Amino acid sequence: MRGVDRVFYITTPIYYVNSYPHLGHAYTTIIVDGLARYYRLKGYKVYFLTGTDEHGDKILKTAEERGKSAQEFVDEIAQAFRKTWDDLGITYDNFIRTTAENHKATVQYVLQTLYEKGEFYIDEYEGLYCYGCERFLTSKELDDKGLCKDHQKPPVKLREKNYFFNLEKYRSWLREFLLKEDPIYPRFYRDEVLNLLEEPLPPLCISRPKSRLPWGIELPFDSNYVTYVWFDALINYLSGIGFPHNPLWSSYWVNAHHVIAKDILKPHAIYWPIMLRALGLPPYRKLYVHGYWLVDSLKMSKSLGNVVDPLELSKQYGRDSLRYFLFREMAFGYDAEFSIDQFLRRYNSDLANDYGNLIYRTFNLIEKYFDGKVPPYSELKEEDYKYREVVEEAINKYLRLFEGLFFHQALEELWQAIRYSNVYIDHTAPWKEIKEGRADRAGTILRNLSSAIKAFALALRPILPESSEKILEFLSVGNVDYSVILNWDLPKEGASVSKGAPLFPRIEFREKVESKNSQGEEKSHMERELLSIEEFRKWDLRIGKIVFAEKIEGTDKLLRLEVLCPERRQIVSGIAQYYAPSELIGREVVIVANLKPAKIRGVLSEGMLLAVHDEKGLALIIPERETTPGAKIS
């Protein structure tokens, strides 16, 4: 492998210090932390940079409003960001602040170099200036009332002499770079930028008169001006690795990756590569762009007052639970909705029910029947090999998907194997083997499971670092990397195993349930049709365990399921648009067991699954803990 491929440089945006960190900031930082941990586990030399963006008019104004000096104010909030990342266990290598001397020196070096190369020209310009955006706006950036689209405020007419950077000169190079190198992911964001590049690029005003805006980095060639806050901010990606004087910078820069949200696509996809090109430096390798966290369909932001505090969530439910939710719930590139109910639902179903249970059951059986020592393998049976195959396939898919930033799909794949593990333990029933005197058979099953749990914990280290570490400790595996992920001889025979305390105890919570009539008013009891208890008793509701699922060809809604209830029966269910067949295997659901059998699209259906349908889609009704197939619901 070439040298460049063994280093991995990754950055978050540097966050403005006009507000405290919220869940949106935490998402980007946690995703970057996950990627940094992943590449470290793969043996790369990783450099992870984050920090704060501290210049500009907005920050000066906020400081004044709070009755503080600008420096005092930025120190305070920069510290809050640093503390939040420390409290969340973020493994950054450097926290850059744009008010730090080394950053200022790098910005001035870049400005001077570009000035000497003749990239800037001075011009008198009259335009519409938005103080929120801290720049002149073009007519396209105004709405039909003439307000700034982002800030919903009227821009101010300003006439000023300033320094400008001719971006247009680099437009065709940039187009070619975006097409040839394909550096922006997901690709639809690249296409959005290519669209902007269809028209000439207006010059970028890179200065602000000090008389109007004193809080910035002075232009080294004209002390009447400071530089534009974005020009200053983007350079953090170079100053943070010691550009230009520390020779280390170039070894990292060759494999640079930036993660941002879509709000700051333009400066990263247009200004930044052009600045680098003008400087004579290679552009970044990849720009990863994610969507917004929304609350009730609106972007989470300080100005809307709908922010969620990531520290509160992590204090209440654990850092790993917060990380799991963020990785699992957002399809990278698209917006996702945050709600505490969904957070807890995910926690209970995936972490408490599927993963936590599997670990606790397996380790508990080893403690109880094997004196807390990993039992030896005896002969492996067909079902054990099949289980290994399922785990190996899921782990390989997970790693591939994770690397491609398909985090939610990666987790879905892994969870199929985790759920299947619960099916494997149920079917092979090691406790029964013990009771019937076949301890060697029980040992083989439990050792197979322990090795799979080691693989899950290792795979999940970038996402669930604390619990993975604990699980590997419970298994006496120690600090291993991905090279042993599918080694079925690890943990070693005889190694001690302890079950510890449950890692993800269930959280009881009350979901908000709505009961409204068509006018949106609460329905009274009288308005609802009431059933007698005798009528209700006619319903034969039972727990069914799904053991097989497939799509019915030629339909897009129907799945054919095989369900243990306790006998095996076939059910046709219209849930294909909400659940993938593989996601369902091993799940316990509620079925109506005494429905008259019927043929649906020619396929016999012997029952019906119960589900709830709300504005978020469809969710199956599942029991609160693992139960017995066929158990009656009353």
Ligand code: MSP
């Ligand atoms: N200071 C600039 C960035 C300069 S980088 C050279 C800035 N700062 S910011 O504080 O506004 O941070 C914006 C970033 O915060 C987004 O790109 C994203 O990473 C994160 N997010 C802020 N709100 C968010 C959501 N509601 N949802 C997802 N990410 C969010 O822009």
